[in-house]
Amino acid sequence: MDALIVNLNLAIDKTTKIPALKPNRIYRFASAHTQPGGKGVNVARVLKELGCKPVIAGFVSGHSGRWIEETLARERFDRILVRHSSGESRTCYSIVDAAGVSTDFSEEGPAVPAPAQKLLLKKLSAHARNFRMAAVCGRMSMGLGKDFYGRMTRLLKKAGCFTAYDTSGEPLMEGLLAGADMVKINGAEFAEIAGEGASRGAVKRFFRKYSPRGLKALIVTEGPRPTLAISQFGFWEILPVPLGRIASPVGAGDSFMGGFICGFMKGLGFEENLRLASGCSASDCLTLGAGRISGREAEAFARKIRVRKI
Numbered sequence: 001m002d003a004l005i006v007n008l009n010l011a012i013d014k015t016t017k018i019p020a021l022k023p024n025r026i027y028r029f030a031s032a033h034t035q036p037g038g039k040g041v042n043v044a045r046v047l048k049e050l051g052c053k054p055v056i057a058g059f060v061s062g063h064s065g066r067w068i069e070e071t072l073a074r075e076r077f078d079r080i081l082v083r084h085s086s087g088e089s090r091t092c093y094s095i096v097d098a099a100g101v102s103t104d105f106s107e108e109g110p111a112v113p114a115p116a117q118k119l120l121l122k123k124l125s126a127h128a129r130n131f132r133m134a135a136v137c138g139r140m141s142m143g144l145g146k147d148f149y150g151r152m153t154r155l156l157k158k159a160g161c162f163t164a165y166d167t168s169g170e171p172l173m174e175g176l177l178a179g180a181d182m183v184k185i186n187g188a189e190f191a192e193i194a195g196e197g198a199s200r201g202a203v204k205r206f207f208r209k210y211s212p213r214g215l216k217a218l219i220v221t222e223g224p225r226p227t228l229a230i231s232q233f234g235f236w237e238i239l240p241v242p243l244g245r246i247a248s249p250v251g252a253g254d255s256f257m258g259g260f261i262c263g264f265m266k267g268l269g270f271e272e273n274l275r276l277a278s279g280c281s282a283s284d285c286l287t288l289g290a291g292r293i294s295g296r297e298a299e300a301f302a303r304k305i306r307v308r309k310i
Contacts, residue, residue, distance in 0.1 A: 002078070003047060003261055004131040004161065006124075006152070007040025007058045009109045009141040010068050010081075015094040015250065015289050021103050027095075033289040036068045036075075037092060039138035039166055042251045042291030044077060046258025046280055049295045052265055055080060055131070057124060059112050059141055062088035080123050084116040086143075096288065100246035111143030121152060128159030135261055136175060137166040137254070153178035157214075162264070166257045168192060179214035184257050187222045200310065203228045204235065217270075219260070221253050221281070229274055238274050239306040241282050251290020256281040258291065259298065271309075275302040 016032040035041075044054040057080040060069050068089055072079055087110030095103045128134065134156045136149065149171045156163045157179055164182040165175045168189040176183065190198040194206050198220045207218045207230045217231040227238040259280030263273030279302030283293040 002053045002055050002131055003265055004080075004124075004128070004134040004156075005040040005044045005047075005054045005056050006134060006136045007038040007044075007056060007138045008112075008120075008144075009038055009139045010041065010058045010060055010065070010089055011037045011107075011109070012064055012068060012089065012091045013037025013094070013290060014091065015096065015248065017096045017098075017248075017288060019098050021095055021097050035289060036071050037290060039254045039257075040135065041072075042254035043135060043137055043166070043258040043261065045291035046255045046284075046293055047262055048077070049293055050259070050262040050280075050298075051295070052262050053078070055127075057081065057120065059084060059116060059120065060089050061086055061110055064091065065089035080120075080127060082116050082120045082123065084113050086110045086113050086116075094248070094250045094290075096248045096250070100248055100285075102248055102250045104250070106139070108142055109139075110141075112141045113143070114145065117143075117145060117148060121148075121155065124152065125155045125159070128156050128161055131159075131161050133164065133261060133264060134161040135164045135166065135257065136171075136180075137257065140167070140169070140171045147174055149174035150178040153180055157181075164257075164261065166253070176210050176213060176215065181214060182217040182219075183215065184219040184221070184253075184260065186253055187220060187225075190220045198222065198228060200228065200235070203230055219256075219274075221256055223249065223252075227256075227274075227278065229270075231270055233270060235310050236271065236274060237308045237310050238278050239308070240278060241301050241304045243282060243285055246285045247288050249285050251292070252281045252284045254291055255284035255293050255298075258293075271307045274307050275305040278302065278305045
């Protein structure tokens with residue numbers, strides 16, 4: 001069965017590299033790496049590299065939305081998209097310096113009209129039974145009705161989808177209250193919703209709080225620092241592979257999510273799954289452009305990942 005990747009606020013992602021970013025300067029560059037983006041598209045790109053067949057769902061609008069839709073089709077991604085006429089799909093820029101540090105400029109994107117919201121939920125309800133897993137990823141679109149993510153989560157779970165979240169703020173809270181099965185967020189996103197930093201104790205407390213709602217696994221990534229993962233079966237710390245060079249860290253968390261979903265779909269054990277996810281994250285750091293990994297390189301990194309039960 002395929003994995004459904006819900007990326008509501010689809011984007012055109014542009015990434016370019018310069019020696020250093022300084023204020024009050026004009027920068028000119030010969031080219032930029034341009035691709036359809038948003039966290040979910042990055043996740044789907046990793047899944048495809050690992051041999052899975054993801055289906056991308058979301059909203060598109062304007063000329064930018066048409067380019068996103070046509071490019072995803074050329075890349076042979078299956079899609080459940082709703083087009084509306086409220087402005088242009090957003091564009092996001094990542095400017096990476098020689099040290100691999102990224103400065104990001106991201107548009108919010110247009111408000112989604114109520115009929116388009118209703119239509120997407122109707123399409124998801126019609127197709128959800130075809131998926132074993134659904135991942136809700138990325139920035140919230142403007143204009144969504146109250147509890148949109150809650151309604152979406154409930155209809156996915158009713159159809160039998162294991163539902164995972166990689167979002168933040170209000171959308172994440174709606175998903176948690178509606179019974180999301182898994183959450184993968186970074187340390188800053190955890191602090192925002194938990195009200196405290198991602199210590200071992202804080203992660204345990206958060207998991208205990210939402211387990212009665214249906215939460216079965218929580219993963220908190222921290223860039224080059226150890227990742228914390230807790231599930232019904234234990235608590236783990238994942239030590240990343242030291243990297244001698246970094247092209248760009250943008251999208252590394254999305255690649256982690258893609259690797260984890262792939263492992264889930266293939267029936268890997270939790271620890272082995274964490275290794276694959278971490279290997280995908282490491283591979284992403286060596287490329288320019290989010291969600292760009294080498295499957296062979298990711299598997300090689302995975303064998304070097306240390307996972308410690310605590």
